[in-house]
Structure formats: structure tokens, C-alpha cells
Amino acid sequence: MPTPSSDAPTTTQRQISDEITAFGNARRGTDLAQPALDYTPYRSSILRHPTQDPHPADPEGAELWAPCFGHQDVDPLEADLTIQHSGEPIGERMVVTGRVTDGDGRPVPHQLVEIWQANASGRYIHQRDQHPAPIDPNFTGVGRCLTDAEGTYRFTTIRPGPYPWRNHRNAWRPAHIHFSLFGTDFTQRRITQMYFPGDPLFAYDPIYQSITDPADGALLVAHYDHDVTTPGWSTGYRWDIVLTGTHRTRFEPDEEGEA
């Protein structure tokens, strides 16, 4: 077993778990933003969250619109993370699909979705990832696609593994896929993480628990959908994404832009 280095964090999971419980209790019954930016159990947030309330502003000009992406931006093959190298990546092949809609339930069509993730062993290609788990030479873990006219995105990938990190002693992140999303207006920009149902690490993870309302946290969990599987080839998960409402009216022309 590897020896922890001398600068290994000394905070225990029990201490972090107690903080998670206390923070959750303090916010119970409130309707505050999720996640909490000042969520101290996630240690890296301590010096990186604003202390002043955000200033209320109405979107103006370009903020009422989102950037356009088109077929010149994204190759359809970028949606398949299992074909980027000469061989097959190791792990559970799966389809991840769902719809991107706005707060009024309208689809976000023809818009960019970017994802990145660890491999099946819980290792990122990123040079800063020092987790001593194997790199998979056949898996980079980066994908892109455009939603279709109904707001549907679809990726083929490998189920990522959980991995240890240095927030506290023996901290482990639940398996997740990072998602980057655009809406139909600028104020809907969102980066988040998709998780897998029933992950035993949820309760221990200060990043997942920074969403202090369990009903909101549940929105980040995909569900297994047998209709999404590819027979004899891959399992399948469905995860729908709701962005905040738009500020343009439904009847405004050029709703989707001319890409």
C-alpha cells in the first residue's frame, strides 16, 4: 500500500461528513441557489467564492442571445468517445442521452454540448491527475455534440470510475461525467456533472453535497434506460438537463439563429 506523502491532508472523512450534515441542516427549508458557493467542506472553495451577494441585473443586448455553433464546429464522430484511438477502450460501453430544455420546457435545439471524464479506472488523461490507476491508451475522455431539433444530445462512451482526491484524507469522488452546456440565451450557460444512480459515494462527497437540497441533487443523477441500450453492444443511461428560463419571448423571430 502506498505511503501517504508528508503533505497529505489530515482532515478525516468523519470531520467532513459532520460539516456536510451541519451545512445541510443550516440551509434546510431555504430556497437558496444550488450549489452553495461558500461550501466549506469543499476546501478549494474557501478562498474562491464571492462574499458579496450577486447584483441583480436584467440581461441586455447580446446577453439575450447565446453563441451559435454549427456543423462546421463539431464533427458527428466527436460524440463517440470509444472510437478516438486504434483500439477499443476498456470498461463498460454505454450510451448517454437526454434532452436539454429551458425552464419553460422548450427544447434547446442545435446547441453545443461538451463532456469530459475519467476512464474506467478513474484516471484522467490530464497531466495533473496523479492517481496511480492505469491510463487507457484507447480512451481520452473528451466528447462534443450538437443537440438536434428536439434538444436531444447523445454520446457513446465508457462508464467512468470513481477516483481519490486530496480534499481530505481518503476522499473519493463518485463516478461522474462533466457536462458543459449552452442555452438559447447567454444567462443559461451551465457547467455541471452527471452522476450514476445509487452511487455509495454520494454521502461522502462535498462537491455533490454542495447541492444541499436532495431534490436538486437528484437532478444530477442519470437513470438506467433499457430503451437507450444498443443490443449486444452497450448499456444506456438517460439524463435530461433543464437550464434556467429564457428572457426572450416565445414569439421573437429568429429564435434559433441562422447558423
Add this chain to the structure above:
Amino acid sequence: MTHRATPGQTVGPFFGYALPYPGDNHLVPPGSPGAVRLHGAVRDGEGNPVPDALIEIWQPGPDGAVVRSAGSLRRDGFTFTGWGRASTDAAGHYSLSTLRPGGEVPFFAVTVFARGLLDRLFTRAYLPGADLGAFPADRRDTLRAREESTGYRFDIRLQGEGETVFLRFPGHRAD
């Protein structure tokens, strides 16, 4: 009816191999006619640089019109898309080459992501001289880009002294 929005999560430490791409911060080629630089440093609550932040800008063209052109991910060198992305370096510094935004009160719309930042932040980099009377008098200067010979400097302070004014738009829940 309004549906509950999917919450955000931190961009984390490992976006550096996924979100940046060649030409992401060059909305126009540096040195091309009309090109200006928008750059600055991102700092934390102790004033230390944030080397793992990601800045995105979205802006109208010099004529003030909203840009509806695709092509940001594979720039052709001629099409202005109004959108760009810049990673901070080891000194917490980001830099973009773009055009001066037009409009009545011109600004760059800015989104900030970072490891340690649990959700994105929105702000604006207004061009010098903008009337910022709607913002608190003691903090509105944090929304001003400073003019330089090559363009504009816009520093972002996530916390503490000189903390940047960040924005909450309708439909976003209060912190």
C-alpha cells in the same frame, strides 16, 4: 410552468485537456485590423493568482449587432463569432484577441469558471466611460475595463478586497 433547473457543479481541476482548443481565445487574429486585446488576472480571496480558471466572453460586433455566426470551435480567420474562451496561465492571467464591442453602453459579457468555484459566475467588462449608475458606487469600478495601448485590461477578484461585482439574472436563485 417553470421547471426546476439542473444545478451547476464546479468545472473541477481537469478541464484543461477538454475545454480549451486551438484558437479559443482568438476571436480575431492578433494584430489584424481592429483587433484589441482583452486580458487580466484572476485572483482569490488572498490576492493569489488562480491558475486553473476559465474565462468566456460573449459580445456584439463593433456595430453593436448581436452576432449569429457559428464557427467558434474551428475558426476560419475571417468570421467574427462574438464568443471566445481563455484559460488562465500559471500567473492567473488570461488573454483574448477580439473586436471592440459596440452598442449603447458597450460591454463584454463574461463568464468565470474555476476549480474551487462550485458554479459559474457572470459579470461584465464595460468599456471605459460607461455610466454604471445602476451599480453600487463603491464597487462599480470592478466592472470597468481599463484602456491600454493594445486594448483593455479587466482583472477579476473572486473574493475579498476589490471583489468583482458578479451578476444574478432573473430566473437565477439568490445565494
